[in-house]
Amino acid sequence: MARAIEIVEVGPRDGLQSEPEVLSTATKLELINRLVASGLKRLEVASFVNPKRVPQMADAEAVLAGLAKVPGVQYVGLVLNRKGFDRALAAGCTEVGLVTAATNSFSERNQGATTEELIRTIEEIAPLAREAGVRMQVTLSTAFGCPFEGEVPAARVVEICRRLAKSNPLEIALADTIGVAVPSQVTALVEQVRGVVGDVAIRCHFHNTRNTAVANAYAAVLAGVSTLDASVGGVGGCPFAPNATGNVGTEDLVYMLSRAGYDTGIDLTQLIETARWLGEQRGKPVPSMVSKAGGFPAGTVRASA
């Protein structure tokens, strides 16, 4: 039996958040529904942050209200503080994603607080999530490099993960926020972090800024990681990280994993159609490669004209 790899679709949040255009709530809902239809079961659909700071996410409550509950499908809300957590809970998220960064410079520019303060926020919210019966996971930004501080010592990432694991999140995601990681670094960091997080799973989040995202994802899978973030069409980036282009495209990742013999449970043909449809909605083609080239062999998935 093929080993299963779970993909968390972050396009509707991490992807769209960095787009210059703001998609309508109806378009976002159609996007999410299409992604669910293609087989995705965990989708980051909204960010409960200050709408003045991230106008693309101002309709977070409306998006959640418009989504049909589908058995087995988790709608994840990004939450940066207690206020955001309360909003996500009220909106009906079944999973919340919390965030801190491996560097203070990034924590402060991205979330307006030090890494230590953000960890304390996570420690405050973790028991509340448990009481409320919602899943809770944590992402550690700039785990492979920081746009402001440069190289991030692995020892610092390991120490933060050791502490985060005490809050018993569903998983800790090592995020290459600015797309600088290389596969050897992924192999080493995953191994080191695994040594300190006990039973807490490791997720990985890669950006393709320097064309290494698929290589990093494969290295993570070989290192035993079974959950990866990806963004339909490869849209996204980070508005507060200079030069951070898109997340790895979901269809690029699904193509590689499927052809390498892993089971993602996702229909590549449908996913490619959705990526192309998203390109039409935003008025320019999405940056992923498989959305242009199609799958292989020809006929399995249609190539674009």
Place this chain on the structure above:
Amino acid sequence: MARAIEIVEVGPRDGLQSEPEVLSTATKLELINRLVASGLKRLEVASFVNPKRVPQMADAEAVLAGLAKVPGVQYVGLVLNRKGFDRALAAGCTEVGLVTAATNSFSERNQGATTEELIRTIEEIAPLAREAGVRMQVTLSTAFGCPFEGEVPAARVVEICRRLAKSNPLEIALADTIGVAVPSQVTALVEQVRGVVGDVAIRCHFHNTRNTAVANAYAAVLAGVSTLDASVGGVGGCPFAPNATGNVGTEDLVYMLSRAGYDTGIDLTQLIETARWLGEQRGKPVPSMVSKAGGFPAGTVRASA
């Protein structure tokens, strides 16, 4: 000491051949000289084919005549038949690259002969190259998949490589002509081919059509391959292979390899400047990612504005 990985720069031939624009001989010469200055020591600079079929390569002799001999630098000419070999020799190439394909459909559409006929051509030219004192290597196209026949059985690739090895080429390159390979396939095929080629080295040639090229290159390196083709700026493709977008970008590969601790002998900053310069010459930015994002940490290599 860091393990050395040799990169064969194929941009001036495989890259430019598929561009709609035809660069002037002077521009090609400046490109090649810049690449040599950045540390590249093996460059595929021309194709000795019918200029009516590939007008971008019509100035093959003029390119070779205009290049300064640099100690330790090999100028490779692509050669598809005896006539091309004679031209390459007369033009002063120090290395010739011969080609066949793993599928007849591709051999016939790309080179107008069956795979068997092309192998016989290679067997005819090999001793002539040895007598003439020029290096000779072979590329096997569609080794990971064919645009016309779909999946290519690994056993067929292995059998062709076993036969090609008897001509004792400098190396046999496994080429993913249409960019369909995934890293697990690279690992497996390199191992199988190694078992039948004796002392003949294996080179790999990847296209990034489905965003897997850097992952494939890393898998090849882990499997013991020490020579990889790449194209500055990621330009190129194949005019006879539908949807085959560019070769893996040299700077993308150098970025990944250098940060992973391998020694390519190439100055990434200079290489990125050349990729951006090439974008200006062709009138549109090159598709590689590192040429846009710059290296890391910031300051090591300037990011673009």
